[in-house]
Amino acid sequence: MAHALSTHRVTMEMDFYTAVDDLKAEDTAGAGMMGFTGFDSACFYRYARIDWNQLAKNLNDDTGLAQRTVEGFLRALVAAVPSGKQNSFAANNPPSLLLAVVRQDGMGWSLANAFEKPVYPRGDSGLVAPSVAALDAYWGRLCHVYGESTLICTAALVLDPELPLENLAGNQIESLDAWVQAVIDSLRA
Secondary structure, three states, X not given: OOOOEEOEOOOOEEEEEEEXXXXXXXXXXXXXXXXXXXXXXXXXXXXXXXXXXXXXXXXXXXXXXXXXXXXXXXXXXXXXOOOOOHHHHOOOOOOOEEEEEEEOOOOOOOOHHHHOOOEOOOOOOOOHHHHHHHHHHHHHHHHHHHOOOOEEEEEEEEOOOOOOOOOOHHHEOOOHHHHHHHHHHHHHO
């Protein structure tokens, strides 16, 4: 599991706050506490890799258990949102793009370099569409240069069907359940 990184430049904002102690005596005026906290908002890229053969070996070659473990991991990866400051900032955004790749052998391909040059909003696009476009273009370059002979399954799930997929367009899956199932089915092969 790699650290999540922003797909674009981020500017730190500051939130000034005060807190009042409701149990203080009436003759004491002012805030019980004052402070500030930094925050930002970003589109993030996350990458994780599972070594299927090692996982199965660690589970005494119980492939059924290994498949259920992968399914649980995929679902948790989608649902896992850092819980810090959720009451203050409510950053409960599901992923806009999920990409799962099952390969026969070889090294995994992190797509972090798609954001080596940060994306920026174009017109009224916001940051999600150019982030997806950068990832899709980088995926296409990797496939062109290194080939696709080791790829068993490539499954892309987009939240918004208007997101710009060119290289991954033929690998789109319609729902989270179908996306997970495509990965599990490819592991059975």
